[in-house]
Amino acid sequence: MIISSINPVNGSIIKEYKEDTTEIVKQKIDQVHQSWLIYRTTDFEYRAAFLKKIAELLNERKEELARIMALEMGKPIKAGLAEVQKCASVCDYYAINGADFLADQLVETVASKSYVSFQPIGVVLAIMPWNFPFWQVFRFLAPALMAGNCGVLKHSSGVTGCALAIEKIVEDSGFHSGVFKTLVVRSKAINQVIEHPLIKAVTLTGSTVAGQKVAEQAGRLIKKAVLELGGSDPYLILADANLEKSAQICADARLINNGQSCIAAKRFIVVKEVEEKFTSYLKAAMAAKITGDPLANDTELGPMARVELRDELHQQVLKTIAQGANCILGGEIPATDGNHAYYQPTILTGVKKGMLAYEEEIFGPVATIITATDVADAVRIANDTHFGLGAAVFTQDLALAEDLARNQLDAGSCFVNEGVKSDPALPFGGINQSGYGRELGSFGIHEFVNIKTVYIK
Known part of the structure; x- marks a missing residue:
């Protein structure tokens, strides 16, 4: 063989x-x-x-x-x-x-x-x-x-x-x-x-x-x-977060490795009062990424690893849209010549419990935005998953953030004002x-x- x-x-x-x-x-x-x-x-x-x-x-x-x-x-x-x-x-x-x-x-x-x-x-x-x-x-x-x-x-x-x-x-x-x-x-x-x-x-x-x-x-x-x-890492965006800076970190965390990472940001849980502004910043940050040949030095986003993985991701996006979500960026297979595996950076808003993108891991360059009424609601949504690999909190209230990270979020790694990542000196794994x-x-x-x-x- x-x-x-x-x-x-x-x-x-x-x-x-x-x-x-x-x-x-x-x-x-x-x-x-x-x-x-x-x-x-x-x-x-x-x-x-x-x-x-x-x-x-x-x-x-x-x-x-x-x-x-x-x-x-x-x-x-x-x-x-x-x-x-x-x-x-x-x-x-x-x-x-x-x-x-x-x-x-x-x-x-x-x-x-x-x-x-x-x-x-x-x-x-x-x-x-x-x-x-x-x-x-x-x-x-x-x-x-x-x-x-x-x-x-x-x-x-x-x-x-x-x-x-x-x-x-x-x-x-x-x-x-x-x-x-x-x-x-x-x-x-x-x-x-x-x-x-x-x-x-x-x-x-x-x-x-x-x-x-x-x-x-x-x-x-x-x-x-x-x-x-697997993982479906939640990123909590609280009302007092530095929204522009947080959005840039979140875009990088979602698109790392062409969106194909267990600890990539998957679910952006945003308190309602700042959702519109954060979404605008996130859309701009994701749209600005340079897609191209992975061998080119300026490329930030390459193809997915295989065509069938790209096609499976696209079906997840289409099913979530059919369930009532809104696609405000991407959501299409680019019209590139050849048997390529590229997929556009994509943002789905209005994602709710029961929708495919809420329940399943999305393994590719697709961000889902979920609205929370307040901090307690954001924590509830974050923990409403069968995964538990990583999580992140964005806020200027570091005492609150540490309490959420240490005591309230159910994950193997919790980061504050930073994307989840592995480090040789820190234990890595999930629950x-x-x-x-x-x-x-x-x-x-x-x-x-x-x-x-x-x-x-």
């Missing part, structure tokens, strides 16, 4: 890859496990140097890697460069802090000595999506390697070039051969990989449906899983159907270790 990478700008085939057979998959997993038996004995100093070398190679190859992303999934080249640099930063972060995070913790008991030790568990399977094809992988891989684990990657088929580029960087570091392998397989092969006895845990970033399937299988096998799933477990920070590196009690009488 052949796996193809397709350019979303024009539908052309970039490259074709031969799919790994079942036997090759088993061989790769066994090779990584054999490497782990040695790698697990390395010290933190060695692992830190390994990660620093990977970071160095990422920075050296950033132009090449950004170009692969632009070709395979349409990410604007400037955004691709930033993504690669962020991957280097997470490697450096764990190289600097990992040893402290995993240091033995002495505990006073009646024993002569007792402590908690953090030990690697083995080969971790990563199932990753196409939208941040490098960052999603490295936010798992950097802490995994620092903890003494190894990994195999089942990446989205459309970004196979990115997946193999990551494998090559790890190999080219020259530190430890075979600790990370890419499995060139389709989604139907995931079950057999999770079933493999040498796979000790699984981490997935993807849809809620994919998370349910992986969680069910991992649970049956009693294998640890971390799931980062409810946005998943469970955490990546990044000290919490992320502790997800896939044996938290071992040692007791000496």
